[in-house]
Amino acid sequence: MNAGIVGVGKYNPEKVITNFDFEKKMDTSDEWIRTRTGIEERRIAPDEINTSDMAYEAAAKAIQNAEITSEDIDLILVATVTPDQPFPTVSNMIQDRLGAKKAAAMDISAACSGFMYGLATAKQFIETNTYKYVLIVGVEKLSKITDWEDRSTAVLFGDGAGAAVVGPVSEGRGILSFELGSDGSGGKYLYQDENGHIVMNGREVFKFAVRQMGESSLNVIKKAGLSKEDVNFLIPHQANIRIMEASRERLGLPIEKMSKTVHKYGNTSAASIPISLADELEAGKIKDDDVIVMVGFGGGLTWGAVLIKWGR
Numbered sequence: 001m002n003a004g005i006v007g008v009g010k011y012n013p014e015k016v017i018t019n020f021d022f023e024k025k026m027d028t029s030d031e032w033i034r035t036r037t038g039i040e041e042r043r044i045a046p047d048e049i050n051t052s053d054m055a056y057e058a059a060a061k062a063i064q065n066a067e068i069t070s071e072d073i074d075l076i077l078v079a080t081v082t083p084d085q086p087f088p089t090v091s092n093m094i095q096d097r098l099g100a101k102k103a104a105a106m107d108i109s110a111a112c113s114g115f116m117y118g119l120a121t122a123k124q125f126i127e128t129n130t131y132k133y134v135l136i137v138g139v140e141k142l143s144k145i146t147d148w149e150d151r152s153t154a155v156l157f158g159d160g161a162g163a164a165v166v167g168p169v170s171e172g173r174g175i176l177s178f179e180l181g182s183d184g185s186g187g188k189y190l191y192q193d194e195n196g197h198i199v200m201n202g203r204e205v206f207k208f209a210v211r212q213m214g215e216s217s218l219n220v221i222k223k224a225g226l227s228k229e230d231v232n233f234l235i236p237h238q239a240n241i242r243i244m245e246a247s248r249e250r251l252g253l254p255i256e257k258m259s260k261t262v263h264k265y266g267n268t269s270a271a272s273i274p275i276s277l278a279d280e281l282e283a284g285k286i287k288d289d290d291v292i293v294m295v296g297f298g299g300g301l302t303w304g305a306v307l308i309k310w311g312r
Contacts, residue, residue, distance in 0.1 A: 110300060186204070213250075
């Protein structure tokens with residue numbers, strides 16, 4: 001039995017903060033932010049909307065898109081580093097709100113790689129015939145852990161949620177290969193400090209990401225028994241356009257074959273890949289039997305890549 005994505009959904013807060021808004025309150029400029037990161041604006045959730053609220057909205061859409069009901073879900077995995085509180089988990093909270101009465105639930109904390117860890121976990125449960133449908137949500141309210149006085153990080157992050165239902169798909173389709181990894185020695189380059197704020201050594205994270213994203217993409221292609229020429233579309237973690245471009249060039253893909261949403265949402269951590277997937281499906285850029293590489297990296301340091309042949 002092959003496991004693949006059978007439904008997707010997303011939620012983006014309404015409030016938009018542009019680069020020009022940052023120009024007014026700190027020593028930076030739209031041009032500086034755009035040329036170095038590719039970000040033009042980002043979405044920020046209001047105080048009354050928490051991580052679980054965004055997760056619920058994206059999850060409900062994914063379940064509807066999969067043409068199943070909440071009661072069909074066997075397991076809920078929520079990838080986040082910004083839960084409402086340590087426990088109950090976001091997955092527990094949305095399990096109740098969705099009415100997913102038979103679902104087990106747990107959160108995954110792997111920073112921006114979390115959604116990839118969720119896909120790899122779901123694949124095991126489905127292909128061993130333990131569960132039929134697994135709901136995965138990547139969701140972050142990074143605005144609550146961003147230091148808005150730190151211009152090196154404040155301009156990077158946004159809030160949002162993306163979700164996918166993973167279930168059985170036809171022979172030859174679905175998740176064909178994956179790679180997960182960790183290098184804890186790099187934790188000092190990207191972490192949450194004693195004040196609860198994100199701290200990042202941009203130069204070191206950039207070097208790591210450029211190398212690892214490309215390597216992992218090539219590794220999952222090889223594991224699936226395919227070549228770079230077989231890849232139809234790349235969905236990289238939307239952290240920085242230069243890192244994304246480096247991954248695209250390693251695969252030899254034309255620019256129109258790479259998802260780019262970083263300009264309108266910023267870096268939404270675990271939510272970035274599922275939000276991008278939902279956007280590209282809406283735009284009609286992904287077709288049945290397309291070979292897609294999804295690849296991310298994040299704090300930990302962690303990384304993950306998945307190769308999927310699209311379709312039910």
